[in-house]
Amino acid sequence: MRADLEIIQQWVKPGHHVLDLGCGDGTLLDYLKRERNASGFGLEINPDHITTCMNRGVSVIEQNLDTQGLDNFEDNSFDIVLMTQALQAVRRPDKVLDEMLRLGDEGIVTFPNFAHWRLRWGLALSGRMPESDALPYKWYNTPNIRLCTFKDFEALCREKGIRIKSRRVVDGQHQNNWLARFWPNLLGEIAIYRITREKT
Amino acid sequence: MPDSLPVDSVGVVTPQTYHFETPIELACGQALERYDLVVETYGELNADRSNAVLICHALSGHHHAAGYHSMDDRKPGWWDTCIGPGKPVDTNRFFVVCLNNLGGCHGSTGPISTNPATGKPYGPDFPVVTVGDWVKSQALLADRLGIDCWAAVVGGSLGGMQALQWSLDYPDRLKHAVAIASSPRLTAQNIAFNEVARQAITSDREFHDGRYFDFDTLPRRGLMLARMVGHITYLSDASMGEKFGRELRDQAYKFGYDAEFQVESYLRYQGERFSEIFDANTYLLMTRALDYFDPAYEFGGDLSKALAKATCEFLVLSFSTDWRFTPARSEEMVNAMIAARRRVSYAEIDAPWGHDAFLIPTPRYTDIFTAYMDRVAREVGA
Numbered sequence: 360m361r362a363d364l365e366i367i368q369q370w371v372k373p374g375h376h377v378l379d380l381g382c383g384d385g386t387l388l389d390y391l392k393r394e395r396n397a398s399g400f401g402l403e404i405n406p407d408h409i410t411t412c413m414n415r416g417v418s419v420i421e422q423n424l425d426t427q428g429l430d431n432f433e434d435n436s437f438d439i440v441l442m443t444q445a446l447q448a449v450r451r452p453d454k455v456l457d458e459m460l461r462l463g464d465e466g467i468v469t470f471p472n473f474a475h476w477r478l479r480w481g482l483a484l485s486g487r488m489p490e491s492d493a494l495p496y497k498w499y500n501t502p503n504i505r506l507c508t509f510k511d512f513e514a515l516c517r518e519k520g521i522r523i524k525s526r527r528v529v530d531g532q533h534q535n536n537w538l539a540r541f542w543p544n545l546l547g548e549i550a551i552y553r554i555t556r557e558k559t
Numbered sequence: 560m561p562d563s564l565p566v567d568s569v570g571v572v573t574p575q576t577y578h579f580e581t582p583i584e585l586a587c588g589q590a591l592e593r594y595d596l597v598v599e600t601y602g603e604l605n606a607d608r609s610n611a612v613l614i615c616h617a618l619s620g621h622h623h624a625a626g627y628h629s630m631d632d633r634k635p636g637w638w639d640t641c642i643g644p645g646k647p648v649d650t651n652r653f654f655v656v657c658l659n660n661l662g663g664c665h666g667s668t669g670p671i672s673t674n675p676a677t678g679k680p681y682g683p684d685f686p687v688v689t690v691g692d693w694v695k696s697q698a699l700l701a702d703r704l705g706i707d708c709w710a711a712v713v714g715g716s717l718g719g720m721q722a723l724q725w726s727l728d729y730p731d732r733l734k735h736a737v738a739i740a741s742s743p744r745l746t747a748q749n750i751a752f753n754e755v756a757r758q759a760i761t762s763d764r765e766f767h768d769g770r771y772f773d774f775d776t777l778p779r780r781g782l783m784l785a786r787m788v789g790h791i792t793y794l795s796d797a798s799m800g801e802k803f804g805r806e807l808r809d810q811a812y813k814f815g816y817d818a819e820f821q822v823e824s825y826l827r828y829q830g831e832r833f834s835e836i837f838d839a840n841t842y843l844l845m846t847r848a849l850d851y852f853d854p855a856y857e858f859g860g861d862l863s864k865a866l867a868k869a870t871c872e873f874l875v876l877s878f879s880t881d882w883r884f885t886p887a888r889s890e891e892m893v894n895a896m897i898a899a900r901r902r903v904s905y906a907e908i909d910a911p912w913g914h915d916a917f918l919i920p921t922p923r924y925t926d927i928f929t930a931y932m933d934r935v936a937r938e939v940g941a
Contacts, residue, residue, distance in 0.1 A: 376900065400897060406906075406923055413874070413904050414930035416938075420893060421906040431894045 381445030385417030474508035597666030602650035615714030647928035670840035683769025756785035783830035795913030862895035
């Protein structure tokens with residue numbers, strides 16, 4: 360069991376209606392459907408992923424967050440909105456976060472930490488854009504156009520009045536790493552944030 | 560004609576006619592006392608009768624969706640690209656049913672059938688039928704075939720509208736509804752094109768208020784024009800450009816009004832051929848059924864409210880260059896399903912062929928359709 364899925368699953372209540380932004384091949388939604396009897400949809404743009412979702416029985420909508428937005432979804436129409444490993448690939452992550460919390464009470468966001476020591480080390484030593492398990496692309500072909508660190512993300516949340524309910528940190532293979540708990544922004548590779556609107 | 564049948568063909572098929580003696584009440588208030596439905600089936604119904612798929616035809620379609628009627632046939636059925644062994648609607652796994660709808664002109668009771676009250680063809684006296692009426696008659700056919708629940712109801716264009724209607728009228732009698740290149744209702748532009756087609760037919764001097772059989776003639780010219788207009792809306796600017804461009808039949812302009820461009824002669828040929836094989840009253844009726852289709856109407860225009868009744872899972876597909884039923888129309892349907900919390904999957908397929916793309920097997924279209932139907936088959940144990 361992938362540690363990140365295990366963590367996310369704990370935050371989804373039985374029967375929750377879930378929207379997964381950038382649902383990939385539907386692994387997470389399929390898992391939530393089986394383990395949590397969750398309903399809901401995935402949004403995806405990769406044709407092969409969409410086909411896989413359809414074949415495994417995950418409801419998937421071809422929709423591009425950057426060009427089409429999320430206007431077609433009504434306010435508070437989901438219990439939880441998920442976005443795993445896609446925040447760094449959208450044009451305006453700040454607006455997507457707003458949208459997530461417009462559509463759902465809660466959001467779960469995971470993304471790779473650009474301040475992980477190996478990336479810092481790689482950049483400092485070689486002077487070239489770092490690559491890692493979590494970020495396996497070249498600078499010119501990477502879909503990850505909005506890389507940030509855990510600190511950056513948390514600063515954005517503060518600015519936007521978004522409350523971080525929990526944060527868990529895993530390594531590039533999505534495994535738990537106890538070391539990362541002590542110094543997440545240096546030692547954590549991927550963070551899983553559970554967010555909600557600050558009560559006003 | 561195929562010298563030998565392709566391995567992925569359902570082969571030579573024979574249509575069957577089912578007689579119905581119990582009157583069917585229609586949306587217009589009239590009833591048909593008795594009627595026939597002509598049907599083709601492919602594949603075998605399994606022991607628990609769970610593997611049946613209903614194929615609904617579009618405006619000018621009919622029951623002959625796949626295979627050949629004889630070894631002399633030049634072309635297979637209209638959706639042979641998608642129905643057959645190993646094809647998206649895999650006849651090794653599914654029992655596939657396709658019928659000619661009421662009001663059609665290919666064997667099911669329609670304007671060219673004999674009106675028992677007069678002993679003459681119904682002609683314009685045949686009642687205007689709706690998508691809902693078709694679905695009702697299809698449900699009666701399912702009863703006759705011993706099918707309680709379709710694994711899927713599948714259709715393109717007007718056929719997709721029938722799939723949607725099924726999900727609303729008989730929610731417990733289908734597991735999946737597949738609506739391809741379809742729309743939850745016609746736009747003003749769609750209705751306008753239909754009206755041009757109808758005007759072309761009814762203003763033909765040979766139309767005789769629909770009683771052309773009494774005069775031993777056919778409104779060929781009107782039907783040809785109707786088809787020409789329709790045909791343009793089925794293609795895209797790009798696909799017409801690709802196929803014909805500005806190509807001339809001869810080398811130079813002739814400074815007249817005969818068919819000089821290839822596209823003109825193509826449209827004329829298509830129109831003429833169609834006018835020989837299709838009934839004008841049926842064409843009027845089918846276009847009207849399209850105009851009237853609007854399941855959201857009785858819910859104040861809110862399709863998601865109409866969908867509250869549906870329990871099946873939906874697959875909706877659109878094509879990028881379809882301007883008859885644009886991707887936006889499919890998305891309208893999908894958004895209503897999302898709002899109603901129905902299970903739905905949607906993809907917009909990049910294809911240059913306009914509305915006709917639903918009949919043409921592009922790789923992504925075939926992949927998606929196959930993947931989805933494979934899952935349907937697994938689900939029903941086929």
